[in-house]
Amino acid sequence: MTEAPIPAVELLERLARLIANDGHAQRLKPAQWEALRYLARANRFSRTPGGLTAWLGATKGTVSQTVMSLERAGLVTKSGHPADRRSVRLALTPAGRAMLARDEIAALRHSAAGLPAAVRAGLEDGLRALLAARLAATGQRPFGICRDCRHFARGSGGDHFCRLLEEPLSDDDSRLICVEQEPVAA
C-alpha cells in the first residue's frame, strides 16, 4: 500500500514463508536445517561456526547455540583446527546426512523440477540477479563456488590450489561453496 508493490517481491515473501514453515519438519528448526544444508555444501575452510555465522547472517552467539543443539542431537561433530586452536571445525555425522535426505525442501525441488524448462531458466536468472543485487547492496559475502574464485589456481589431474589460504584443493573441494570466495570478475 505504502509503496509501489513489486509482484515478484510479494511472491518471494510468500515462498520465503513456505520455506520457513517447511523448516519445522523432523523436530528440527529452520535454522538447524539451514545449518545442515550449509555444512553439506561448504568446503572445509567454511565448515566452522564463523562460516556458518556469515552464511546465516546471524550473530555468533545464536549460531553457537544452534550448533550445540545439532551436536546434542548427534547430527554434527566438532573438532579442533590443526593449527589454530581457537577455531572449531564442524562436520556432518552419518545421522546428519541421513537427516538431509528427509529435508522437506525436496518437495520444493520437486515442484521446481516440474516447471517448464524455459520458466525455470527465467526464474533462475531472475533469482541470481536479485541475489547479486542484494549482496552488493549489503556487502555480504557471496559464498560462491570455490573454482569460480579469483584465488583458485587450477592444477592438472584434479590437483588445484587456493592462493589465499595456501592450501591444496581436490576436484570435489573446488565444487563446494566457500566463505572466502571472491568472484573472478570483481
Added chain:
Amino acid sequence: MTEAPIPAVELLERLARLIANDGHAQRLKPAQWEALRYLARANRFSRTPGGLTAWLGATKGTVSQTVMSLERAGLVTKSGHPADRRSVRLALTPAGRAMLARDEIAALRHSAAGLPAAVRAGLEDGLRALLAARLAATGQRPFGICRDCRHFARGSGGDHFCRLLEEPLSDDDSRLICVEQEPVAA
C-alpha cells in the same frame, strides 16, 4: 548432495534467509512484519486471527500471541465482528501503517525494480508458477485477489458483490486478497 540440486531452489533458500533477517528491523520480529503486511493487503473478511493463521501457515495459538504483541505495541487494534461474536476483526492503526513505511523489504523491492524488465518478468512468471505448484501440492489457500474469485460478481460503478459471503464489495475491496478466494479457473 543427497539429491540433484536445483539452482533456483538454492537461490530461493538464500533469499528466504535474507528476507527473514530483514524481519528483525525496528524491534519487530519476522512474523510481526508478515502480519502487518498481510493486514495491509487483506480485505475485511480476511483481517482476522483465523485469516492470518491461514496466511502464515502457523497454528492459531502462535498467531494469537503475535497479534497480542502487535496490539500491545499499538500497531493493530481488535474489534468484534458485528454478527458473529466469536470472531475478532483486526485493523492497522496509523502507527501500524507508519511502521510499514519503514519496512526493510523496501530494499528488496528497490533491488528488484533495478532489474532489467525482461529478467524481472521471467522471475515473476517463475515464482508464480512455483508458488502455484506448491499450493496445489499442499492444499493451502491461494489467497488470490478478490476480483479474480469465482464468487465475485462485478457490478456497475464500483458496486460489486461476493456471492459466497453475500456482502457488498467496493472497488478497493475487489483489489485486496481474501482467505476465501477461489480462482475462476478452478
Added chain:
DNA sequence: GCGATTGGTATCGTAACGATACTAAAGAGG
C-alpha cells in the same frame, strides 16, 4: 434444545535471536 464445530485464548517447553559480557588463542609492535 443439545452435541459438534468453529474462532480464539492460555500455557508449556524448545529454540531463535540480538545483546552483552566473557575466555582463550593468535597476532602486532615495541
Added chain:
DNA sequence: CCTCTTTAGTATCGTTACGATACCAATCGC
C-alpha cells in the same frame, strides 16, 4: 619477550516464535 589488540567461540539474558495441548464461548446442525 611482553603487552595491546584482534579473532573465534562460548555463556547468559530477555523477548519472541512456534507446535502442542487444553480450554472457553459462540454458533450451527439437526
